[in-house]
């Protein structure tokens with residue numbers, strides 16, 4: 001799976017769409033998916049209709065999860081994605 005991914009890519013890759021919900025920290029609209037490893041992951045849509053992990057974008061979540069990164073999800077956090085979609089100050 002490569003990110004940013006389309007909805008079709010996610011479904012084909014074994015992700016299951018669960019629900020949309022505003023992020024409690026930054027209020028972005030978050031799309032929750034169950035990942036192939038049976039975790040629940042928050043994603044946000046980019047302007048090009050692709051999905052990236054909200055953990056990579058949400059300032060609050062990034063801080064909260066900084067010490068709890070899972071090696072298996074490293075591909076969700078490519079540095080180029082983080083830098084190109086970082087919120088503008």
Ligand SMILES: [Zn+2]
Pocket residue numbers: 023024025026027028054057058059060061
């Ligand atoms: Zn957020």
